[in-house]
Amino acid sequence: MDYANRMARLRARxxxxxxxxxxxxxxxxxxxxAGFSGSNGLLAVTADGAGFFSDSRYTSQAxxxxxxxxxxIPANGDLLSAAARHIRGARRxxxxxxxxxxxxxxxxxxxxxxxxRLAAARGWTExxxxxxxxxxxxxxxxxVELAAGVLPGVIARLRxxxxxxxxxxxxxxxxxxxxxxxxxxxxxxxxxxRAAIVHGxxxxxxxxxxxxxxxxxxxxxxxxxxxxxxxxxLGGGGRKAKGILRAVRDAHDAAIAAVRPGVSARxxxxxxxxxxxxxGMAQWxxxxxxxxxxxxxxxxxxxxxxxxxxxxxxxxxTVEPGVYIPGWGGVRWEDVVxxxxxxxxxxxx
Numbered sequence: 001m002d003y004a005n006r007m008a009r010l011r012a013r014x015x016x017x018x019x020x021x022x023x024x025x026x027x028x029x030x031x032x033x034a035g036f037s038g039s040n041g042l043l044a045v046t047a048d049g050a051g052f053f054s055d056s057r058y059t060s061q062a063x064x065x066x067x068x069x070x071x072x073i074p075a076n077g078d079l080l081s082a083a084a085r086h087i088r089g090a091r092r093x094x095x096x097x098x099x100x101x102x103x104x105x106x107x108x109x110x111x112x113x114x115x116x117r118l119a120a121a122r123g124w125t126e127x128x129x130x131x132x133x134x135x136x137x138x139x140x141x142x143x144v145e146l147a148a149g150v151l152p153g154v155i156a157r158l159r160x161x162x163x164x165x166x167x168x169x170x171x172x173x174x175x176x177x178x179x180x181x182x183x184x185x186x187x188x189x190x191x192x193x194r195a196a197i198v199h200g201x202x203x204x205x206x207x208x209x210x211x212x213x214x215x216x217x218x219x220x221x222x223x224x225x226x227x228x229x230x231x232x233x234l235g236g237g238g239r240k241a242k243g244i245l246r247a248v249r250d251a252h253d254a255a256i257a258a259v260r261p262g263v264s265a266r267x268x269x270x271x272x273x274x275x276x277x278x279x280g281m282a283q284w285x286x287x288x289x290x291x292x293x294x295x296x297x298x299x300x301x302x303x304x305x306x307x308x309x310x311x312x313x314x315x316x317x318t319v320e321p322g323v324y325i326p327g328w329g330g331v332r333w334e335d336v337v338x339x340x341x342x343x344x345x346x347x348x349x
Contacts, residue, residue: 001135003067006033006128011047013124020090021046022121023083023108026099028295029125035065037223043069044083051086053079080104084111094121123300130292130300131314136224137338140293140316141347143180143221144336147228148348150174151215155232160209164189167215168202175219184218184225184297191234195329198287198322209235212245212329218297225297227318228348229334244281244323244331251275251321252333255289255303259317259337259344265301265309272321273305281323284330290318293336315339 010033014022024043030036034043034052038061041054050069054062055077062071074082087093093112095105097120109118132140154170168187175183190200192211200214207213216229231248233241251272258271269289276282288304293316301309303317311317317339322332337344 001035002133003033003035007045007050007068009128010045010125013127014045014047014094017094017119017121017124019092019094019119019121021087022094022124023080023087023096023100024125025096025104026125029096029099029129031223032125032129032295034069035067036062037065038062040079042079042083044086045069046087046090051083053082053086055079080108081111084108087112090116092117092119094119094124096125097122126300129294131312132294132316132338133314136294137314137316139222139224140226140336143184143219143224143226144228144347146178146180146221147175147217147219147226150178151217151228151230154215155230158207158213158232158234160207160211160234162207164191164194164202164205164207167207167213168217171215171217175217180219180221181223182220184220184227188214188216190214190330193327193329195231195331196324196326198324198330198332207234210237210241211235212237212241212331214330214332216332216334223295225293225295227293227297227320227334227336229320229322229332231331231333241329241331243279244325245333247276247279247281248321248323248331248333250279251285252319252335255319255321256335256337256344256346259311259319259339261311261313261339261341263311265303265307265311266305268311268319269303269305269307272319276321276323284323284325285321286324287322290320290334292317311339313339313341319344 038058052069168189189202191213211234218227255272290303292299320334324330
């Protein structure tokens with residue numbers, strides 16, 4: 001990963017905002033800027049350098065992973081005070097207002113002293129993360145392909161009587177066996193009437209013939225996430241289930257066809273809704289059509305009815321329309337796509 005280029009772009013933002021230093025506390029942003037993959041750290045960035053701070057558990061890991069910043073392991077474990085000492089003399093200090101608590105910000109201000117003034121920096125690193133470079137897209141592609149590759153084997157073994165938790169466990173075991181670093185979110189399996197729950201956690205319910213089974217799962221690989229949903233009609237399903245699945249698939253395809261640079265995220269969402277509206281199912285599509293994907297499962301842009309985002313080449317997004325009918329069940333179909341100059345590239349269709 002080109003960490004030097006990322007730091008340079010962030011420093012350009014600091015210069016534009018007239019900020020002397022930025023304290024980065026959100027771990028995905030730290031990983032993006034400096035490569036650290038642990039669970040505790042702070043990054044302090046100035047115009048001419050950067051310091052990374054963590055606790056003694058990560059002495060060896062930080063030394064191996066962190067790039068473009070001096071690694072410091074404060075003996076007392078007080079990362080905020082250590083970061084403040086590193087940027088001593090800075091008058092205007094940015095902090096990630098959406099990720100640092102009020103208490104932490106107060107402690108940072110105290111450690112910096114009265115001459116320093118904190119400035120809320122919202123989304124500065126996230127803005128850099130919006131468009132993925134070639135290495136990031138390759139990492140996401142590998143995660144998506146790994147996840148896609150395990151599901152046919154799981155589906156082939158679906159049968160009435162299996163608990164939803166067993167299905168989730170089989171998916172997760174297959175992901176690990178294939179080399180996944182862990183699930184990128186809790187594996188969702190919902191069947192029958194429970195499939196009307198949008199985020200249906202796997203339960204003790206047993207699959208039954210005729211059930212619609214929604215499986216929504218993802219994997220971490222090289223620090224990047226995948227996100228995939230498939231819906232299966234156990235035993236072939238009836239006419240109603242087949243019609244709903246067809247309508248959702250058509251909405252999915254229409255949304256993907258609308259993806260291209262310059263298009264509003266809202267227009268992609270509208271393309272999916274138009275198909276479901278024509279099928280008389282729009283009232284049961286209760287969430288947005290998709291979201292960005294990368295170092296986090298949910299990133300910008302958001303493909304929703306009120307989104308103000310506009311797609312850019314190099315963004316990686318999900319497309320996942322669904323229909324959820326209380327008392328009956330539901331269907332969702334999700335793929336990951338890259339926004340390309342000529343349209344959408346579907347990863348592992």
